[in-house]
Each structure stands twice: as C-alpha cells, then as structure tokens.
Amino acid sequence: MQTALTAIDRTFSMPIATENAAPQPRFAAEAAGIGATRSFAKDEEIYAEGDPATRYYKLISGVVRTCKLLTDGRRQIEAFHVAGEIFGIERSAEHRFSAEAVSPVTVIAYRRCPLEVLASSDGPLARQIVATALLNLERAQEHAVLLGRKSAMEKVATFLLDMAERVHHHDDAFDAIELPMARSDIADYLGLTIETVSRTLTQLERDAVIALPAARRNIVLRNKAALRRLNA
Amino acid sequence: MQTALTAIDRTFSMPIATENAAPQPRFAAEAAGIGATRSFAKDEEIYAEGDPATRYYKLISGVVRTCKLLTDGRRQIEAFHVAGEIFGIERSAEHRFSAEAVSPVTVIAYRRCPLEVLASSDGPLARQIVATALLNLERAQEHAVLLGRKSAMEKVATFLLDMAERVHHHDDAFDAIELPMARSDIADYLGLTIETVSRTLTQLERDAVIALPAARRNIVLRNKAALRRLNA
DNA sequence: CGTTTGATTGATTCAGGTCAAGAATAGTGG
DNA sequence: CCACTATTCTTGACCTGAATCAATCAAACG
Numbered sequence: 452m453q454t455a456l457t458a459i460d461r462t463f464s465m466p467i468a469t470e471n472a473a474p475q476p477r478f479a480a481e482a483a484g485i486g487a488t489r490s491f492a493k494d495e496e497i498y499a500e501g502d503p504a505t506r507y508y509k510l511i512s513g514v515v516r517t518c519k520l521l522t523d524g525r526r527q528i529e530a531f532h533v534a535g536e537i538f539g540i541e542r543s544a545e546h547r548f549s550a551e552a553v554s555p556v557t558v559i560a561y562r563r564c565p566l567e568v569l570a571s572s573d574g575p576l577a578r579q580i581v582a583t584a585l586l587n588l589e590r591a592q593e594h595a596v597l598l599g600r601k602s603a604m605e606k607v608a609t610f611l612l613d614m615a616e617r618v619h620h621h622d623d624a625f626d627a628i629e630l631p632m633a634r635s636d637i638a639d640y641l642g643l644t645i646e647t648v649s650r651t652l653t654q655l656e657r658d659a660v661i662a663l664p665a666a667r668r669n670i671v672l673r674n675k676a677a678l679r680r681l682n683a
Numbered sequence: 684m685q686t687a688l689t690a691i692d693r694t695f696s697m698p699i700a701t702e703n704a705a706p707q708p709r710f711a712a713e714a715a716g717i718g719a720t721r722s723f724a725k726d727e728e729i730y731a732e733g734d735p736a737t738r739y740y741k742l743i744s745g746v747v748r749t750c751k752l753l754t755d756g757r758r759q760i761e762a763f764h765v766a767g768e769i770f771g772i773e774r775s776a777e778h779r780f781s782a783e784a785v786s787p788v789t790v791i792a793y794r795r796c797p798l799e800v801l802a803s804s805d806g807p808l809a810r811q812i813v814a815t816a817l818l819n820l821e822r823a824q825e826h827a828v829l830l831g832r833k834s835a836m837e838k839v840a841t842f843l844l845d846m847a848e849r850v851h852h853h854d855d856a857f858d859a860i861e862l863p864m865a866r867s868d869i870a871d872y873l874g875l876t877i878e879t880v881s882r883t884l885t886q887l888e889r890d891a892v893i894a895l896p897a898a899r900r901n902i903v904l905r906n907k908a909a910l911r912r913l914n915a
Numbered sequence: 916c917g918t919t920t921g922a923t924t925g926a927t928t929c930a931g932g933t934c935a936a937g938a939a940t941a942g943t944g945g
Numbered sequence: 946c947c948a949c950t951a952t953t954c955t956t957g958a959c960c961t962g963a964a965t966c967a968a969t970c971a972a973a974c975g
Contacts, residue, residue: 519828521915527828542817548824566814582798584816585774591823592780596751596759598830599874603931634954642831647931649955667940667954683753835963866922879963881923897972899922 486559497550497558498539504546506560507539507580513556514631517548518639528640530590531632533617537583542566554631598642601683606641607651608681611661615672626675630668718791729782729790730771736778738792739771739812745788746863749780750871760872762822763864765849769815774798786863830874833915838873839883840913843893847904858907862900 486509491497497508500519508515510532517538518528529548532538538550541563561576597606611628619625630637634645641648652670655661660678662671672678718741723729729740732751740747742764749770750760761780764770770782773795793808829838843860851857862869866877873880884902887893892910894903904910 521828521832523915525832525915527831529824529827540817540820542814542821547821566810566817578798581813581816582774584813584820585772585798588772588816588820588823589774589779591820591827592761594827595761595823595830596753598827599759599871600753600757633952639831644932645954646933646956650931653955665940683755683757865920876964877922878924878965882963885923899972 486561488557488559491552491556491558493552493555495552495556497552497556498546500546500549502546502549504539504541504544504563506563507537507541508550508558508560509537510534511557511559514553515550515556515558516553516632516636516640517550519548526639527642528636530587530594531614531636531640537580538587540580540584540587553636603641603643603647603651604654605681605683606643607637607648607655608678609683610637610641611670611672612675612678612682615675623675626673627669627671630670633668718793720789720791723784723788723790725784725787727784727788729784729788730778732778732781734778734781736771736773736776736795738795739769739773740782740790740792741769742766743789743791746785747782747788747790748785748864748868748872749782751780758871759874760868762819762826763846763868763872769811770819772812772816772819785868835873835875835879835883836886837913837915838875839869839880839887840910841915842869842873843902843904844907844910844914847907855907858905859901859903862902865900 488511491513497515498504512534515532515538516528517530517532518526520526530538531553539546541547564577597609601609614630615625615628616623618628632640634648637643638645638648643651652661652663656663658677660672660674660681662673663669664671720743723745729747730736744766747764747770748760749762749764750758752758762770763785771778773779796809829841833841846862847857847860848855850860864872866880869875870877870880875883884893884895888895890909892904892906892913894905895901896903
C-alpha cells in the first residue's frame with residue numbers, strides 16, 4: 452500500500468498499465484461526463500473513511516473490500532464487492548468505511564447525485580442505485596446474523612458458499628473458487644483470526660468437504676451439500 | 684416496570700389490544716395511499732420471516748425488534764426501531780426478518796410501492812423511504828463492526844449510548860434511559876448471552892459508570908465520558 | 916400473599932484468541 | 946532460471962473471555 456491518498460486525486464488515471472484483461476474505456480456516453488474509468492493497484496485505497504462521498508463506483512473488474520478500523524487497529528471488513536457491483540453509496544456527506552482494492556481493480560466512478568434527485572429522477576441508473584442500496588442492506592443484515600450468532604465453522608462454510616455463488620454468478624455447476632483475498636481479509640470479514648480461519652479450512656479438508664491445492668487461495672468445494680448443512 | 688415506557692407507548696394505543704394477527708380494518712386512507720393505523724400488543728408479531736412484503740410501517744409509538752432465528756433456535760436481533768422510524772422495507776417480495784412488538788406498539792401501514800416507482804416517483808414519502816433504507820444500511824454496517832470486533836464491555840457501552848441518544852432524540856442532557864426490552868433482547872442484539880449482559884451491567888455499576896435502580900430496566904448513565912471511552 | 920417471570924450471581928467449561936515456531940509460496944534481483 | 950527474501954499460511958501449546966450450567970433473588974402480577 453503505497454500512496455494511499457493519491458487515489459482520488461488521480462481522478463482520470465489514463466495510464467492504466469495495471470489494467471487487467473478487463474473491459475476498457477467503454478462507450479462515448481460514459482466517457483462523456485457520466486462516468487470515468489479508473490484503475491487501482493492491489494491494496495491501493497479507493498477512498499478512505501471520512502473522505503467526502505462525492506462519487507460512487509461501479510466495479511468493472513477485480514475485487515474491493517470496504518472496511519473500518521477501530522482505534523486500536525482491530526479491523527472489520529463490511530463487505531467484498533465483485534465485478535458488476537456498485538459500492539460507495541452513502542447517506543451522509545462522508546464515507547463511513549474505506550474501500551480498498553483486494554486485487555487490481557477497474558471501476559467507473561459516477562458523480563454522486565443528491566438523495567432528492569435519486570428518489571425523484573427516473574433514469575435506469577437511479578433505479579440501480581436504489582436497488583443496490585437495498586441489496587447491500589440485505590447483505591449487511593445477513594452478515595450481522597453471521598457475525599452475531601454463527602460458529603467459526605458455520606461462518607467459513609457460509610463464506611465459501613457465498614463466494615462461490617457470487618464469483619460464478621449463481622451457476623452451481625462449478626466447484627472450485629479462486630479466492631482473491633488473503634486469510635487476513637477472510638478473518639476480518641468473518642470476525643475471526645487468521646489462525647482460526649486456517650484451522651477451520653484444514654478441518655474442512657480433513658473432513659473431505661473441500662480440497663486445498665498447493666496454491667492455497669484456490670479452494671475446491673468437494674461436498675457442497677455438507678457445506679450447506681453447516682450453513683446453519 | 685410499568686410507568687417507564689408507557690409515556691411513549693400509550694400515545695395512540697386506543698383499543699384494539701386484541702385485534703391481533705387479523706389486520707383487517709384497513710381504512711379508506713390506505714387505499715388512497717395514505718396508510719392505516721394498527722396496534723400490536725407486547726410480543727405480538729407484526730410480520731414473520733417469509734411473509735409477503737406488501738407494506739412497510741411507520742412506527743408511531745412503542746419499540747419494535749426485527750430478528751431472525753437460526754434452525755436450532757439461536758436468534759439475532761437485527762435492529763430496534765423507535766417512534767418515528769420506518770421499518771419493513773425490502774428489496775425482495777418477502778420479509779427476510781420478522782418484526783415483533785417489544786412494547787405495545789402503534790404503526791401506520793403503507794402499501795408497498797414497487798422499486799421502480801420508488802426510484803422514480805418524487806413524493807416526499809418516496810424520498811423518506813430511500814433515506815430510511817440508507818439509514819438502516821448505515822446502522823446495519825455499524826452493527827456488523829460491533830458484532831464482529833467489539834468486546835462484551837464495548838458492545839454494552841455502545842448499546843447504552845446509542846439507546847440514550849435515540850430515545851432522547853440526540854439530546855445529550857438526559858442521563859437516564861428506560862429500556863423497553865428485556866435482557867434477552869439486548870443479548871440477542873449484541874451477540875451475547877443474557878448472563879454476560881447482566882454481568883457487564885453489574886460491572887459498569889461497580890465502576891460507577893452507570894446506576895441500576897430497583898426497576899432493572901431503568902439505567903442511569905452516571906459517566907457518559909467513560910462509556911464513550913469504552914465505545915472503542 | 917404465593918406464583919411466575921426476569922435478572923443476577925457463582926462455578927465451570929470451551930471455542931476461539933494469543934503467542935510462537937515453522938513451512939510453503941510468491942516475489943525480486945542477479 | 947535460480948538463490949534469497951519476504952510474505953502468507955499453517956500448526957502447536959497455551960490462555961482467556963464469554964458460554965454454559967445451576968442456583969438464587971427480586972419484581973411484577975394475579
């Protein structure tokens with residue numbers, strides 16, 4: 452994580468050397484004032500907690516985490532966002548969580564429209580913003596249930612199923628996932644420590660529910676039914 | 684503990700204590716899009732998880748909890764709602780949490796408008812719905828941080844400050860709160876057990892941070908600064 | 916008054932955290 | 946392509962905060 456704050460200043464980051472094989476500049480409509488494409492390196496900050504919330508972001512490629520730090524360094528990751536999702540929607544004038552690139556990321560940044568416009572304009576974008584806010588609310592609520600009442604094993608099982616579903620766009624046929632995030636991200640998302648996440652994954656492998664290849668961020672779901680049973 | 688909540692709770696509670704699960708009355712008002720007043724007794728269910736989400740509710744008096752049960756009976760309370768707040772907003776066709784009256788409750792039920800209408804109609808109500816969804820999102824996110832990363836002591840401190848602020852409408856002058864909910868509700872909201880909630884409150888009293896009168900649901904905040912320090 | 920429900924307290928257990936090595940992987944520069 | 950780091954991940958030993966189990970205790974309520 453190098454120059455954190457530069458993220459926002461480089462608004463129209465042309466270079467895009469780090470741009471993965473992802474969707475490029477896009478169409479004139481978007482280039483013409485509606486949205487600007489921007490790229491971020493792994494671990495780069497997209498916005499910080501407390502930054503003015505002047506835009507929201509549509510994720511074109513890569514994975515983003517939104518999180519908050521407590522005064523003593525404890526961290527809670529509120530959500531992961533994958534390609535196609537919108538993040539950065541706020542009620543107040545400031546971002547209440549920071550957003551960071553988990554992997555190299557390309558986004559389209561849209562100028563934020565005030566709430567009154569949002570609830571009264573009838574463009575498809577306004578509709579999408581409202582829908583996204585409600586989806587994020589749903590996820591945050593489900594996440595609270597997980598954090599408040601599930602065991603470590605249940606948390607990890609829920610996480611694996613959820614990631615598999617989102618990354619494969621609800622196609623249940625695939626049984627392998629390539630996690631873009633480190634164990635520490637998983638731990639801070641699930642309210643656990645990295646050691647517990649690791650031990651739990653090892654346990655699942657011993658129980659033949661998953662397989663952990665040498666590249667430890669690849670996980671093969673060998674027994675989704677068992678995972679679903681653990682899903683509580 | 685009778686006199687406590689009644690001030691707020693009784694506000695509109697005319698008769699209807701027994702008009703339970705049968706929400707028939709429905710006045711011409713609702714048909715006209717204005718909303719119908721309904722009352723619920725303590726612990727009565729306003730809607731259940733899985734019920735069709737055909738309306739949302741504005742809370743006139745009393746306190747409501749929205750919660751979810753895991754298969755084995757573990758419960759997570761997602762939020763408490765107090766007078767003036769709107770709850771029951773959903774993205775999908777069904778309620779994903781149940782809503783129950785913590786105290787006697789009066790609400791106005793509004794017919795739900797579809798998402799497209801919400802994002803395109805410009806009445807003040809649509810605006811309020813969107814604003815409420817965003818507020819609930821904020822709270823759910825903050826709640827996730829609490830559930831995932833705070834200690835029992837920090838959770839209770841946060842809860843007391845939060846309830847004091849909401850019940851007194853952000854007027855910091857008051858230092859006593861009359862909690863409408865049982866210890867079990869607090870525990871299921873904070874992801875703790877009732878024993879831990881009780882022990883933590885006792886500890887706070889020993890430390891002269893709060894006082895616990897004979898009516899145990901009244902709590903006097905003797906040292907808000909100390910609570911804020913615990914707020915992490 | 917008993918009776919019931921809710922809250923507190925104490926004794927004990929345990930899931931998950933902490934501390935401390937290692938092992939494996941992925942970078943990095945030569 | 947290979948040594949050489951530097952991360953990241955795993956594993957083990959141990960500890961602890963909160964859960965569980967089990968009595969009381971105290972209000973609230975007929």
